[in-house]
Amino acid sequence: MKKEQIIWITLSTLALGFMASAAMMVLLSMSAFVSVLLLSVAALMVGANFVVLWRYSTGLRKAARAVAVGSQVKISARYPRGSLLEEIGSALERFVDESQQKVKALQTENGDISLQLQLLQRRKNSVEAILNSIRDAVIVTDDRDRVILANETAEILFGFHFDPASFQPAEDIIANNELVWMISKSRTSKTAHVRHELTFDNDDSPVTYDTVLSAVEDDNATVIQVVTVLHDITREKEISQMKNDFVSHVSHELKTPLASINAYAEMLVDGEAEDEETIQQFCGVIQGQAQRLSRLIEDILNISRIESGLIKVSRQSHSLALVVRDAVEMITSYAQEKNISVQSPTPILYDQVSIDRDMISQVVINLLSNAVKYTPAGGHITVELELNEVEGQVQVSITDTGVGIPAEDVDHVFDKFYRVQANNKYAKGTGLGLNLVKQIVETVHGGSVYVTSTPGQGSTFGFVLPLSKQTMTQTA
Amino acid sequence: MENKKALVVDDEFHIVQVVSIKLRNNGFDVTTAENGKDAYDLACQLLPDIIVTDYQMPVMSGLEMIEKLRQHEPTAHIPVIMLTARGFAIEEDQKQQLRVAACLSKPFSPREVLQTIEDVLNQNAAV
Numbered sequence: 001m002k003k004e005q006i007i008w009i010t011l012s013t014l015a016l017g018f019m020a021s022a023a024m025m026v027l028l029s030m031s032a033f034v035s036v037l038l039l040s041v042a043a044l045m046v047g048a049n050f051v052v053l054w055r056y057s058t059g060l061r062k063a064a065r066a067v068a069v070g071s072q073v074k075i076s077a078r079y080p081r082g083s084l085l086e087e088i089g090s091a092l093e094r095f096v097d098e099s100q101q102k103v104k105a106l107q108t109e110n111g112d113i114s115l116q117l118q119l120l121q122r123r124k125n126s127v128e129a130i131l132n133s134i135r136d137a138v139i140v141t142d143d144r145d146r147v148i149l150a151n152e153t154a155e156i157l158f159g160f161h162f163d164p165a166s167f168q169p170a171e172d173i174i175a176n177n178e179l180v181w182m183i184s185k186s187r188t189s190k191t192a193h194v195r196h197e198l199t200f201d202n203d204d205s206p207v208t209y210d211t212v213l214s215a216v217e218d219d220n221a222t223v224i225q226v227v228t229v230l231h232d233i234t235r236e237k238e239i240s241q242m243k244n245d246f247v248s249h250v251s252h253e254l255k256t257p258l259a260s261i262n263a264y265a266e267m268l269v270d271g272e273a274e275d276e277e278t279i280q281q282f283c284g285v286i287q288g289q290a291q292r293l294s295r296l297i298e299d300i301l302n303i304s305r306i307e308s309g310l311i312k313v314s315r316q317s318h319s320l321a322l323v324v325r326d327a328v329e330m331i332t333s334y335a336q337e338k339n340i341s342v343q344s345p346t347p348i349l350y351d352q353v354s355i356d357r358d359m360i361s362q363v364v365i366n367l368l369s370n371a372v373k374y375t376p377a378g379g380h381i382t383v384e385l386e387l388n389e390v391e392g393q394v395q396v397s398i399t400d401t402g403v404g405i406p407a408e409d410v411d412h413v414f415d416k417f418y419r420v421q422a423n424n425k426y427a428k429g430t431g432l433g434l435n436l437v438k439q440i441v442e443t444v445h446g447g448s449v450y451v452t453s454t455p456g457q458g459s460t461f462g463f464v465l466p467l468s469k470q471t472m473t474q475t476a
Numbered sequence: 477m478e479n480k481k482a483l484v485v486d487d488e489f490h491i492v493q494v495v496s497i498k499l500r501n502n503g504f505d506v507t508t509a510e511n512g513k514d515a516y517d518l519a520c521q522l523l524p525d526i527i528v529t530d531y532q533m534p535v536m537s538g539l540e541m542i543e544k545l546r547q548h549e550p551t552a553h554i555p556v557i558m559l560t561a562r563g564f565a566i567e568e569d570q571k572q573q574l575r576v577a578a579c580l581s582k583p584f585s586p587r588e589v590l591q592t593i594e595d596v597l598n599q600n601a602a603v
Contacts, residue, residue, distance in 0.1 A: 252532070255581075255583055256491075256582065258582070258583045259488075259491060259582035259583035260488070260490040260491060260494065261583070262583040262584070262585065263494040263495075263583070263585070263586050264490070264494055266585055267494060267497065267498065270586075270587065272497060272498060272501050272586070274501075285490050285493075285494075289490065422534075
């Protein structure tokens with residue numbers, strides 16, 4: 001653009017010079033008036049040229065500015081036909097048109113790239129959010145076993161802060177030589193997927209991970225990354241172990257009475273019982289063990305039904321004092337056989353509870369029956385009811401003068417199949433009775449169970465139930 | 477001929493009773509215990525010809541009792557038959573190491589127990 005302007009200025013100046021020279025020559029040969037007239041005409045021509053030049057250059061300047069900022073521009077100036085100006089102007093118009101088209105194409109391309117960048121950023125954020133939201137630890141290593149990606153779970157598991165720019169070697173971060181070796185092995189062996197169970201000693205409580213390593217290859221079948229995912233299966237393993245233990249316990253508990261039934265029946269068949277009294281005794285054992293087996297199966301089924309939420313619960317408002325009194329009556333003859341006295345509870349003012357009567361009755365009978373079992377002859381059992389109006393609860397406690405429970409066993413007596421070994425000699429049990437009590441009170445009725453005990457002096461087992469809404473209104 | 481001495485060990489009274497009756501009816505002198513510790517003491521004292529024991533018992537298990545018997549010279553050779561509701565719980569190498577003569581799973585047959593005892597005693601006599 002500057003070049004064209006210079007050309008025009010030069011031409012105009014030459015024209016001015018020429019006109020001025022002519023004027024001088026006329027001035028020399030003609031009169032002063034003509035000379036002045038010619039000078040005036042020359043001045044007018046120069047002025048007109050400057051005006052035209054100024055207009056064109058302004059148009060060009062505007063066009064140049066518009067092109068520079070990428071705006072739409074149309075040069076509409078009219079140039080003198082066949083002039084150099086027209087030629088230059090046309091060339092300039094073509095240049096501007098082409099430039100505008102290129103700019104437009106670049107703008108479109110730029111828009112596409114920006115969109116793609118936004119999409120990539122969004123995808124990156126999404127992947128990071130997904131990685132950080134999953135509870136599995138994820139680590140990605142490159143072809144030199146350096147960590148190039150790790151999620152928050154991995155950071156917590158291995159106690160490091162992931163910095164994408166630092167390219168830390170896996171062996172510096174992962175405090176498990178076996179896993180570091182597996183990552184390296186997975187890369188070098190190009191194995192698509194490797195699955196392995198790894199156990200980490202975490203503060204003395206081992207944590208087990210189902211670990212999957214996947215080698216990622218490029219187009220040349222070169223492993224460029226290894227993705228390692230560690231899924232915590234500690235709980236699953238514990239549950240599996242608990243199931244195995246449960247089956248093992250149930251198997252053992254069922255086989256014990258079955259063994260007696262089988263053995264005594266065979267003895268009768270073989271004529272090993274020599275007299276009527278022995279025959280009666282053998283039959284009594286078979287009957288007793290069959291009943292034990294039946295109770296055991298019923299307890300296992302009840303616990304299983306409660307735990308799985310399949311048990312039918314028929315809740316109605318009942319007087320807890322009446323339920324307890326009936327249970328005491330049922331247990332009295334058994335207690336009398338051992339010369340144990342049972343003191344019934346004193347009735348309380350408000351004792352209406354919303355319960356499944358049969359279930360709570362079983363709870364009281366189980367607790368009373370245990371009290372009788374573990375109380376030596378001549379002992380005493382006290383049953384008490386206590387109202388807690390503030391908490392809206394009623395409490396039943398059964399205190400015996402029995403053998404008591406060693407301190408180390410007290411916290412476990414409500415556990416499934418738990419037996420206080422020290423008290424085994426006093427009575428046989430399945431280890432399910434107290435667990436059933438706990439399940440019925442806590443899981444089914446939303447109450448709580450408790451136990452206190454002093455070895456050699458006795459124990460107090462009890463439970464707390466919420467009062468029914470009707471009773472709550474009366475007590476309010 | 478002097479009766480063979482048997483020691484029957486189980487924390488289940490009915491099991492002890494039925495095995496004892498079966499053995500007494502078949503010419504054995506039977507002594508009983510309800511846990512491994514009492515049984516070990518009795519074994520040291522009586523030196524029975526054979527011991528029939530439960531696996532799971534309070535105070536001291538059947539396996540612990542056998543370990544102690546094997547470490548004590550006078551009782552180290554006494555053959556032991558184990559009654560268990562968990563036959564699978566005893567590893568074969570452990571069984572061999574402690575020289576458990578036989579394992580019978582509950583529910584067992586008193587006839588089978590008697591037959592196994594006689595077989596074991598006969599084998600020992602032959603050796």
